[in-house]
Amino acid sequence: MGIRVSVLIILLGLLWSTGPYFYKGHKGCVECHSPHFETDGACVDCHRGDSRSHRIHIAHYRLIQGEYACFTLPDNSVVRDGRRLIDTSGCRRCHETGHQGNRLASHLDASLDKTLPEALALAIKSPAVFMPNFYFHESDILKLVNAILASSAVYASDSNETARIIHFEKNKEDSDNTFNKHCGSCHRVLTQQLGGLGQGDIGPNLSGIFSRFYFKSFKDDKFWNSKRLRQWLKNPRDIRVNTQMPPVKLTEDELRHLIHIMNP
């Protein structure tokens, strides 16, 4: 009995001496903020942070700021707008979000755990080489990040499979392939086998073109497939009267190789 009491006293002493943590009389976040949404949960449920500390940099650890916290509210219009932007921009050509999409780039359902909202916003504002620049307005970036986080909050536990790897290094096969030779001056594409190919931004980024996450931009609201791509390359103007793209002459071997590497 005596030993138990002294262990308890030592533990209490330790807690006391850890200072800012478990600070006596500390009321958590509301020490500095006026509360809101009190019936919807604790501050840290929506904003993260550490409510045990009164030191601002600890209390704000991995904080989700107000503008990125909209996704915590049910049926939120910011999230709805963001989801619409994800659909119309074709983000799922390359990313999985909301448990749907190609895995040619990072799995966005892992975002809530892995990446701070500010970093997600920055990645959209100043995109990586093989991600198109959409020139979004700041307010649209906020909507996109909230939509990504909303899906991530639901699907995070499914996102643990290893993300497929993008190789950026140059090797012989990379520079000799049909895409780089005949399309790469105007287009880019992310591929499973060869990573990112091409360096042109005149034409659209063709990543995931044979998947249902690419635009239905062939003709009459139709998806692309290998047969339709062949038709297009023979003479794009047969499909789209005013298109800027010139016909590309390819041998049957080159065509087959091209279709093979563009398949996600």
Ligand code: HEC
């Ligand atoms: C010691 C005082 C203090 C404590 C404790 C504290 N905050 Fe803050 N918080 C501030 C101040 C000051 C700012 C504004 C300056 C800044 O952003 O650093 C701020 C900013 C914020 C913002 C950003 C507001 C925005 O622009 O969106 C959020 C969200 C927030 N705090 C939530 C929390 C939460 C949640 C906790 C508890 C886990 C907490 N704070 C604990 C002082 C505090």
Ligand code: HEC
């Ligand atoms: C149900 C989710 C939710 C809970 C719980 C919640 N917040 Fe918020 N918070 C939000 C949202 C959404 C925003 C941005 C929109 C708004 O201000 O209404 C926000 C904005 C903020 C801001 C910045 C804007 C402002 O009002 O100054 C601060 C600071 C903040 N919250 C602190 C807190 C603190 C402290 C608590 C705990 C007492 C808390 N929040 C609880 C969702 C929540």
Ligand code: HEC
């Ligand atoms: C053509 C392919 C492609 C498309 C389309 C695309 N991205 Fe990306 N995205 C990338 C690549 C490549 C990266 C950087 C490498 C990586 O994170 O996998 C990236 C990175 C990101 C990141 C950073 C992820 C992290 O964890 O750091 C975010 C956020 C993001 N993209 C959001 C979007 C959104 C939102 C859209 C649609 C508006 C979009 N992307 C469309 C290819 C694409």
Ligand code: HEC
């Ligand atoms: C000289 C530049 C150039 C070359 C080379 C080129 N393209 Fe294009 N491509 C374009 C332009 C510009 C567009 C956009 C046309 C438009 O908006 O109508 C385009 C559009 C496309 C489209 C339609 C995509 C969509 O969603 O609308 C496909 C598919 C395509 N190109 C495939 C290819 C392939 C495959 C190659 C190589 C075999 C290639 N292109 C070579 C310039 C080029």
